[in-house]
Amino acid sequence: MLSKKTKYGLKALTYIARSEADNPVQVSEIAKSEQIPQKFLESILLTLRKSGILSSKKGKHGGYYLRSEPSEIKMTDVMRVLEGPIAMVPCVSLNFYEKCDDCPDEDKCSVNKLMIQVRDNTLKVFRNTTLADLSEV
Amino acid sequence: MLSKKTKYGLKALTYIARSEADNPVQVSEIAKSEQIPQKFLESILLTLRKSGILSSKKGKHGGYYLRSEPSEIKMTDVMRVLEGPIAMVPCVSLNFYEKCDDCPDEDKCSVNKLMIQVRDNTLKVFRNTTLADLSEV
DNA sequence: TGTAATCCCTACTAAATTGATAGGATTAAT
DNA sequence: ATTAATCCTATCAATTTAGTAGGGATTACA
Structure with a gap:
């Protein structure tokens, strides 16, 4: 069985990929939209960032964005x-x-x-x- | 990841299929040969029997055997x-x-x-x- | 420069699952 | 009877999963 971590992670990545804007996407926004516990999602996105799939921007108006094109x-x-x-x-x-x-x-x-x-x-x-x-x- | 239960179960089924003899195969023999904790293996074979994949014979000289041909x-x-x-x-x-x-x-x-x-x-x-x-x- | 918003980090915890173990009841061959 | 096998139920320890708590660090912007 797929873990929730993986499921949430995939959903979050998809959400970010679909978001057209140039701005980074906030954890809170993804959590709300995809119905994922926010703190749990935080830790998942952190893992994805550390592994080089996501990048992030801290502070106000910060958030996560893809490091490469979705097709890559x-x-x-x-x-x-x-x-x-x-x-x-x-x-x-x-x-x-x-x-x-x-x-x-x-x-x-x-x-x-x-x-x-x-x-x-x-x-x-x-x-x-x-x-x-x-x-x- | 595959559970030990599944791994042991597959190994045991293979062992039984490979055993040419007409006699049923005993749990103790499989456990020893495949290095599986015997009591754990017992419960696994029981499940396989209840699901209709294995049959068993009780008592002395009892054991497990396949209900159908391996190719089936x-x-x-x-x-x-x-x-x-x-x-x-x-x-x-x-x-x-x-x-x-x-x-x-x-x-x-x-x-x-x-x-x-x-x-x-x-x-x-x-x-x-x-x-x-x-x-x- | 202060404050709110945001990611970052560590530690902890509750629940579920897994991998067994224990102890005997039942059945059959000799 | 005795012995050797499966059958059955209950229990338990270790691991993994899923989530929570609490705060630290950084940044935008008024």
């Missing part, structure tokens, strides 16, 4: 920041690989085989989708 | 029993659909759009994979 923001990056590894098991993760304690031979592991396929198909979607796609009405 | 056991069914819904959000789940509280219009929801694609690609894998595929060396 890939779901692979967004999902890895918000949800963590895309693979369902560490032993098939490209970016967060870890060997299983129990599994003596990955090549013979049925779980490994299956999850590689799932990973590849999910990756295909995320690599082919940008924030611009999400923001289309 | 689809990953869609196994995963739904072990891991729950295949979709990452209830609002795109085929078998466990639920509307989101917050989302006024699913057609306009960016999360919904994205997760439908992920679901479809994951389903494609699970529909095309049976226990026989997992059991091949």
